[in-house]
Amino acid sequence: VESAQFPDTEFPIQNLPLGVFRRSPEELPSIGAAIGDSILDLSACARGGLFESDCRAAGEACLGQSLDPLMALDVSHWSALRRRVSELLRSDGNDVRRNGGRLRALLVRMDVVEMLVPASIGDYTDFYASVFHATNVGRMMRPDNPLLPNYKYVPIAYHGRASSIVSSGTRIRRPSGQTSGGPAVPPSFGPCRNLDYELEVGFFVGTGNALGAPIPIQAAEDNVFGLCLVNDWSARDIQRWEYQPLGPFLSKSFATTISPWVITLEALEPFRVPAFSRSPGDPSPLPYLSDPANTEHGGIDIDLEVLLCSGSMRERRIAPVTLSRSNLRDMYWTAAQMVSHHSSNGCNLRPGDLLASGTVSGASEDSRGCLLELAWRGEKPVLLPTGEERRFLEDGDEVVMRGRCTRPGFAALGFGQCRGMIDGAAEPR
């Protein structure tokens, strides 16, 4: 595929992320691997007998309409499939020489298909792994004591809503809900006025564990199939009123957008970096969250970017503007620590479960991963090129998230896009 060799492609042959697509709403979904501007239809490859010997089981798992059967296998099968897909696509490979025409027929152009949520997500868990985000949010509420005493010991998380996870591009209806008018007046019900995005990275569980059998940290990464981008849309005014004492609920459950391509952990191997460097005064992780290999390369170097395009920017054909840039390597907890903590009480993780990192914010002001932080509760509105100001999201705003891995001497990998546009609230009944 020629486009896979363009220097600015997100999907060179070193990436090969997996996803689920369909050519039309009438057609059954297929599993595919992204390559340049195209998708190799892995379901068709499997039916055509192209996945044999060590990738036969993985090939059979590609016959369904969701990635979970493949996620239910293990690293050795994921690896075998990746090798085989790479071999099929190599322009100098035997397969292309022998079956070039046949392979071309199994490629479909990315811009003519619809991408779907890639797995049946049984449970969705949202972490809170950026100490910068937690500190910023804490500072707004408790200026003298921003970070709670558990933060540097416990990878804080809450259960999210699986049913409302949607694929990139799905329009997001502004939620309604209860908000407080202050201590002296009763709350009221109406459209959210403090609508926000949260830039996160998602981890899809592969393999998983039985109930009652925790995953030790040394084995944790074997239970991560791959990564995607996550926009954990948040209604801040609803959240403020509802969240005590059991945590966020309706302020989050109206929608969560994910990018459609799952970048495998194997593809990310060249971009592994040490875990976040704790400050001298920080405690060591407890033994069940400690592992020298994790300390050494538990981090992943992914540049993340949030862009915004307002309705009037779109009308005036002004390109989306960058709101923030941050990097997953700045998270206080690694993916392995999150998996290990999550299962440490015996909770079973199932293939297809989604764990999200929490808002990825860095140390600098321009690396804050949500509007609440960027515009500091509305006190420092963000200025758009049209002269508009943003404290929170307005109807017609489109939020686009991107992720990219680069390293000298290695092909750059992209995550594709995680995008969503805000529609006005539903009419009251």
Added chain:
Amino acid sequence: VESAQFPDTEFPIQNLPLGVFRRSPEELPSIGAAIGDSILDLSACARGGLFESDCRAAGEACLGQSLDPLMALDVSHWSALRRRVSELLRSDGNDVRRNGGRLRALLVRMDVVEMLVPASIGDYTDFYASVFHATNVGRMMRPDNPLLPNYKYVPIAYHGRASSIVSSGTRIRRPSGQTSGGPAVPPSFGPCRNLDYELEVGFFVGTGNALGAPIPIQAAEDNVFGLCLVNDWSARDIQRWEYQPLGPFLSKSFATTISPWVITLEALEPFRVPAFSRSPGDPSPLPYLSDPANTEHGGIDIDLEVLLCSGSMRERRIAPVTLSRSNLRDMYWTAAQMVSHHSSNGCNLRPGDLLASGTVSGASEDSRGCLLELAWRGEKPVLLPTGEERRFLEDGDEVVMRGRCTRPGFAALGFGQCRGMIDGAAEPR
């Protein structure tokens, strides 16, 4: 079925709860209706052509191995199935006269089968709907100001973990986790020392709504398929340390036990009562949670009971002792209000989703639905007949929950049992 006419049966012909069972681990699960000490195999009835005309769609939905296809239909289908099953089982009915022998072959004894979780639970939501429970728990933490200001406006809830929901009888392994040793010492990881149960009632969603389309309170009960008992096992020491600021997570996700029989809302019709009477100073529910029909009969009169049997009671053949009795009608929020609130932000509820009520505690001390309240944080230990004391659960303890509806002139209905025994913690690795 003769046993269905015994005065103490939980499953007279007026009940006909639905569940999923299998005769052996090798056999595929079937859908059944409980009747006396037996189960009518509805999957076999459907295959045998016993569900025709207005219950044909419901019959086809009984061909699977889970109740969700049936839950995905609507009240009219659920009703048609109930009428037909009742007709098949009536001892004076035409079916029994014509096909008595054939029907007997479709009955299986309840005590020889294994009951399974009845639906594929996509999302599990746990409410906090008892004002008595919320006040008691709040009083332990904030004696002067026990109830948070949002409580009487917002049906508080959090997302629970779906993967670790297990059927009655499954052994519960004591979870391990992080607990705090106090402000001056670092936390440690080890077996939970404050293990608790929570008596709750679960509501299975039927029909459901599309994303972005809230369910108005007037239609809310049409989206409730039926009820079961729920034990929301809780690790209080883990909860105390982890729950700020995002709510309970690992303190709940290690296991949730549900009773296997789903009592339909139609069967509960004779036991409907007015919604909980608010105190004179309490605010009215906001309009989206208000409905005269809900005020008039949104409550359900279900007597609930928690029993405990310790290991040494079992050894000495001492019968389980009652710890508390309470009633679902004492909940501050009704099922309709919970459904309506849950979807008010556009969140989609799917057939098979489980909504739990939160701990069902009443006004009196002997109606407190968890040990945390009953033994008041360990300050007033519960005395067992063996002389043992219980502040929290010990290994070998078995907790049994029961539910029963009675009303003069009507057959009493039972919920069956929701039971679970505590196993010791896993060996540390």
